[in-house]
Amino acid sequence: xxxxxxxxxxxxxxLVVTVALAAGVTLLLLQLFFAFGGTWAKPDVQATGLVQQVxxxxxxxxxxxxxxxxxxxxxxxxxxxxxxxxxxxxxxxGVLERGQYLEPQVAQSRAFLEPFLARKPxxxxxFQEDNPVSWAPGLPxxxxxxxxxxxxxxxxxxxxxxxxxxxxxxxxxxxxxxLMLQVVTLALWVIAVSLIASRQxxxxxxxxxxxxxxxxxxxxxxxxxEVGPRExxxxxxTINGMQxxxxxxxxxxxxMLAAISHDLRTPLTRIRLRGEYIxxxxxxxxxxxxxxxxxxxxxxxxxxxxxxxASEAATMFDLPGLLQTIAYDYSDQGHRVDYHGxxxxxxxxxxxxxxxxxxxxxxxxxxxGKAPTIxxxxxxxxSLIVFVxxxxxxxxxxxxxxxxxxxxxxxxxxxxxxxxxxxxxxxxQAIIRSHGGDIVMENREGGGLEVRVxxxxxxxxxRNVSGPAHIGHMREKPAR
Ligand code: ADP
Numbered sequence: 001x002x003x004x005x006x007x008x009x010x011x012x013x014x015l016v017v018t019v020a021l022a023a024g025v026t027l028l029l030l031q032l033f034f035a036f037g038g039t040w041a042k043p044d045v046q047a048t049g050l051v052q053q054v055x056x057x058x059x060x061x062x063x064x065x066x067x068x069x070x071x072x073x074x075x076x077x078x079x080x081x082x083x084x085x086x087x088x089x090x091x092x093x094g095v096l097e098r099g100q101y102l103e104p105q106v107a108q109s110r111a112f113l114e115p116f117l118a119r120k121p122x123x124x125x126x127f128q129e130d131n132p133v134s135w136a137p138g139l140p141x142x143x144x145x146x147x148x149x150x151x152x153x154x155x156x157x158x159x160x161x162x163x164x165x166x167x168x169x170x171x172x173x174x175x176x177x178x179l180m181l182q183v184v185t186l187a188l189w190v191i192a193v194s195l196i197a198s199r200q201x202x203x204x205x206x207x208x209x210x211x212x213x214x215x216x217x218x219x220x221x222x223x224x225x226e227v228g229p230r231e232x233x234x235x236x237x238t239i240n241g242m243q244x245x246x247x248x249x250x251x252x253x254x255x256m257l258a259a260i261s262h263d264l265r266t267p268l269t270r271i272r273l274r275g276e277y278i279x280x281x282x283x284x285x286x287x288x289x290x291x292x293x294x295x296x297x298x299x300x301x302x303x304x305x306x307x308x309x310a311s312e313a314a315t316m317f318d319l320p321g322l323l324q325t326i327a328y329d330y331s332d333q334g335h336r337v338d339y340h341g342x343x344x345x346x347x348x349x350x351x352x353x354x355x356x357x358x359x360x361x362x363x364x365x366x367x368x369g370k371a372p373t374i375x376x377x378x379x380x381x382x383s384l385i386v387f388v389x390x391x392x393x394x395x396x397x398x399x400x401x402x403x404x405x406x407x408x409x410x411x412x413x414x415x416x417x418x419x420x421x422x423x424x425x426x427x428x429q430a431i432i433r434s435h436g437g438d439i440v441m442e443n444r445e446g447g448g449l450e451v452r453v454x455x456x457x458x459x460x461x462x463r464n465v466s467g468p469a470h471i472g473h474m475r476e477k478p479a480r
Pocket of ligand 1: 360364365366368369390392393394395403408409410411420421422423424425426449
């Protein structure tokens with residue numbers, strides 16, 4: 001089985017294909033580089049053997065008698081290099097003596113030539129076709145046919161000169177420049193190949209990470225797509241399996257808790273009935289109040305579990321529309337709620353669950369405070385922040401860390417009239433966190449509470465997301 005791993009879409013295969021492609025393209029580019037790369041693609045001057053050739057001719061001419069020298073130099077001519085020897089008193093020798101030369105070029109050529117010469121010459125000159133010296137009459141080359149000729153002249157011990165003329169440049173840059181160019185080209189190429197290769201390998205992993213992140217915004221039954229190379233598919237399958245297992249476990253616990261809560265209703269009803277036989281009216285009233293409170297707590301718990309079990313799909317909807325609807329609904333009932341923020345912003349999330357959250361927050365502001373307001377802000381990164389503020393008593397600082405705990409109520413006697421059981425914020429926090437966001441509370445300066453709901457930017461994956469929802473249809477909760 002392992003033998004065939006290479007045939008499927010695996011990370012190993014992607015890596016091998018990428019590296020093979022990179023190597024192939026590098027070779028191809030190198031060939032193109034040498035074919036069309038101009039001067040800097042040619043081998044350096046030492047590798048051409050040019051220096052040794054010139055040095056050998058200089059040594060031969062130097063060793064010959066003056067009468068032989070001119071003939072020897074001419075006889076050494078090849079297709080690529082021509083030579084000439086000039087007596088100390090000749091016109092060319094005079095021009096060579098008086099010429100202006102680029103000293104660094106001369107020094108470099110001296111360093112190349114000297115190791116191959118028997119005697120260290122006291123004068124070496126190097127110049128190109130653009131130097132006026134190259135116009136000296138009678139030089140053994142055709143300046144029309146060889147417009148980029150190179151010259152090296154060496155003065156012999158008797159003051160005569162030997163001149164070597166490379167008719168065309170067939171060597172490239174000097175070693176240091178060549179090395180730098182090769183290093184820079186290679187570095188650029190390696191960076192480009194690494195970027196492409198790492199993209200190839202990291203894309204499926206990023207896709208998987210994004211799918212897992214999106215999973216939090218989907219109904220509990222949702223699973224992530226098993227796509228990409230074999231190893232990533234395997235991870236996706238394992239996550240899906242784990243998710244299903246966790247889901248089954250949660251469902252079992254929820255069902256059990258719901259059953260317990262439900263079954264508690266019967267003994268509570270019996271207690272209430274038996275309470276009718278208590279003669280002490282004060283004790284009886286206390287008992288009934290406790291029973292009512294327990295009843296409310298059980299009802300709260302049951303509706304919390306029901307909400308939790310409802311698998312609502314994410315939809316794209318207009319968040320300001322939702323907030324304005326809530327504000328209008330309360331204003332209709334005589335509680336003025338102001339909304340500030342954009343008129344239209346699309347958001348992808350569980351519409352009815354979010355409606356419950358914001359309704360609960362606004363209801364709390366009305367129940368416990370006054371002058372409630374809703375503010376919506378959109379951040380540059382696409383995330384949204386909803387502020388629900390009021391001018392009420394706020395929450396004592398020591399109670400702030402506990403307000404999201406189930407059944408936590410700041411002032412039980414105050415809450416008794418308002419009828420809450422302390423599950424609203426617990427449920428709100430669970431819903432907002434399942435959207436990848438968070439909810440925090442802070443007391444305001446000058447009194448009152450500020451609730452901040454942070455919703456991250458949502459990337460629509462196209463899976464488990466239905467079409468745009470119409471806020472006008474949202475006044476009723478969906479039938480469960
Ligand atoms: P409840 O059903 O009691 O309203 P919540 O979970 O919604 O439960 O709120 C928990 C407690 O936090 C409330 O009982 C109340 O004491 C406090 N609280 C919530 N919102 C406000 C607010 N806007 N101002 C003051 N206290 C608040």
